[in-house]
Amino acid sequence: MEIPYTTEIRKDTGLYNAKVGIWLFLASEVMLFGALFSSYILLRVGAPEGYWPHGWLTVWLGTLNTLVLITSSITTVMAWASLKMKNFSSFKFYHAITLCCAVCFLCIKSYEYHDKFIHNEVTLRDGAFKEGNIADGHLIKQTADSITLEGRIVKDRKDLFNLSTPFMGHPKQEEIEIKKSDIVKMSNYGPAHHTYNAIYFTLTGLHALHVIGGACVIFYLWAFGRKMWETDPERFTNRVEVSGLFWHFVDLVWIFLFPVLYLL
Amino acid sequence: MSDQSHSDSHDHVASHVRRYLLVFVALIIGTILTVWASYIRFPSREINIAVALVIASCKAFLVAGFFMHLVSEKKMIYGILGFTAFFFIGLMGLTLWSMGDFPLNTVTH
Numbered sequence: 001m002e003i004p005y006t007t008e009i010r011k012d013t014g015l016y017n018a019k020v021g022i023w024l025f026l027a028s029e030v031m032l033f034g035a036l037f038s039s040y041i042l043l044r045v046g047a048p049e050g051y052w053p054h055g056w057l058t059v060w061l062g063t064l065n066t067l068v069l070i071t072s073s074i075t076t077v078m079a080w081a082s083l084k085m086k087n088f089s090s091f092k093f094y095h096a097i098t099l100c101c102a103v104c105f106l107c108i109k110s111y112e113y114h115d116k117f118i119h120n121e122v123t124l125r126d127g128a129f130k131e132g133n134i135a136d137g138h139l140i141k142q143t144a145d146s147i148t149l150e151g152r153i154v155k156d157r158k159d160l161f162n163l164s165t166p167f168m169g170h171p172k173q174e175e176i177e178i179k180k181s182d183i184v185k186m187s188n189y190g191p192a193h194h195t196y197n198a199i200y201f202t203l204t205g206l207h208a209l210h211v212i213g214g215a216c217v218i219f220y221l222w223a224f225g226r227k228m229w230e231t232d233p234e235r236f237t238n239r240v241e242v243s244g245l246f247w248h249f250v251d252l253v254w255i256f257l258f259p260v261l262y263l264l
Numbered sequence: 265m266s267d268q269s270h271s272d273s274h275d276h277v278a279s280h281v282r283r284y285l286l287v288f289v290a291l292i293i294g295t296i297l298t299v300w301a302s303y304i305r306f307p308s309r310e311i312n313i314a315v316a317l318v319i320a321s322c323k324a325f326l327v328a329g330f331f332m333h334l335v336s337e338k339k340m341i342y343g344i345l346g347f348t349a350f351f352f353i354g355l356m357g358l359t360l361w362s363m364g365d366f367p368l369n370t371v372t373h
Contacts, residue, residue: 014338023341027348034352038359045363059299066295074288077331081284084277248331255323258295259316263302264309 007234022242026249029210033253036203040260043195053161053196056189058112062262065108066254072101073251076218076244083237088229091240095222098247102215109208116189116197120149121160128182129153135176136160139188147183149176200261207257210250217243287330294323 005017013020044052075097082090115138122135129135137151150173154160187193191201221240228236301315329335334345 013340015340020340020344023344027344030348030352031355034355038355041356041359042362059302063295063299067292070288070291070295073291073327073331074284077284078281081277081281085274245332248327251331252324252327255327256317256320259298259302259320263298264313264316 007232007238016238018238018242019245022245026245029249033203033206036199036206037256037260040199040203043199047195050158051161053194055162056196057200057262058115059262061108061112062258065105066258068101068105068108069251069254072098072105073248075101076247080237080240080244083229083233083240086233088226092222095218098218099215099222102211102218105211106208106215109204113201119189120186121189121193122147122149122178122183123185124153124178125182125184128178129176131155134160135178137173137176140175145181146177146179147186149178150174151176203257203261207250207253210246210253214243214247214250218247283330287326290326291323294319294326298323 003017007016009016075094079091079094079098082088082094118139120135120137120139124133124135126133131153132155134155134157135149135151135153137149139147140150141148152171152173153176189197191198221236221243225236225239228239298316298319301319302312304312304315306312306315334341
């Protein structure tokens with residue numbers, strides 16, 4: 001059975017079917033991310049004064065990831081333009097860069113996630129340290145009876161919510177050895193640590209899943225597309241356009257995620 | 265005739281490529297501006313938020329308008345996006361409307 005309107009234009013819509021389909025799908029995606037953004041707004045506005053984190057993420061890594069995604073967007077549109085100009089090898093070149101950018105983005109994101117999972121907040125027994133009762137930093141060593149953090153000790157938990165800001169700079173870090181008998185509670189900066197971490201992991205995790213999905217489709221077209229290009233080039237070009245629309249949407253979501261989570 | 269139309273299409277796409285490159289440069293500049301603006305100490309954090317969201321919206325317009333070709337799309341797509349915008353604005357409007365509904369002493373962390 002032949003699928004209708006893969007290349008020819010429907011009179012009622014003025015478009016080929018896949019294009020209508022992807023835009024309907026993207027409309028549903030806007031509502032999905034919109035719901036999560038509205039959750040973010042509610043959590044942020046509802047947080048008590050001084051208890052919403054600022055500077056918990058590394059700005060230069062977020063900036064780098066933004067630049068990586070923007071680069072992947074231009075290579076995606078150039079790959080489509082190459083097919084429009086009947087240049088398949090150029091398409092392969094540009095989409096190879098797109099795939100490299102996708103892998104690069106995911107590697108940086110994984111590094112950031114790892115950084116949060118080794119970052120710990122430790123509540124200490126009264127009197128264990130004269131500087132305060134809360135130790136905060138990255139776990140660098142663990143033995144049977146002690147742990148070593150690279151971080152700082154604070155008196156008030158509120159001090160942790162401005163870990164670093166553009167205005168204050170990064171607080172001084174030092175190696176702190178803590179006996180396990182002095183630890184009352186220890187939790188890493190995973191999703192359960194704070195509502196900010198929960199919404200950060202939800203939003204960026206869902207976005208990363210979209211990156212993985214988009215990259216898989218682009219890889220399929222890149223690796224196995226030659227046969228369709230040779231038999232039905234217009235249909236193949238339309239497939240590349242549709243996958244490109246999805247990829248640009250992924251970039252578009254990140255354009256808002258970056259300032260909201262990293263800078264504000 | 266076919267060769268002529270192919271050549272026209274080639275030139276048409278080639279002219280678009282120059283536009284894509286300009287948009288790419290604008291997006292890079294927009295990203296640098298976003299980071300730079302976040303380091304400016306405005307009178308209130310709300311202004312920082314507004315500036316960052318305005319720059320992000322401009323970047324989003326460039327991606328949607330030129331890379332996704334929304335500046336020259338068919339009416340059908342505008343119709344779909346019109347409905348989406350309506351429901352998205354409704355969603356955000358309901359969110360903002362509910363702001364005053366937090367019970368006293370709500371702790372969210």
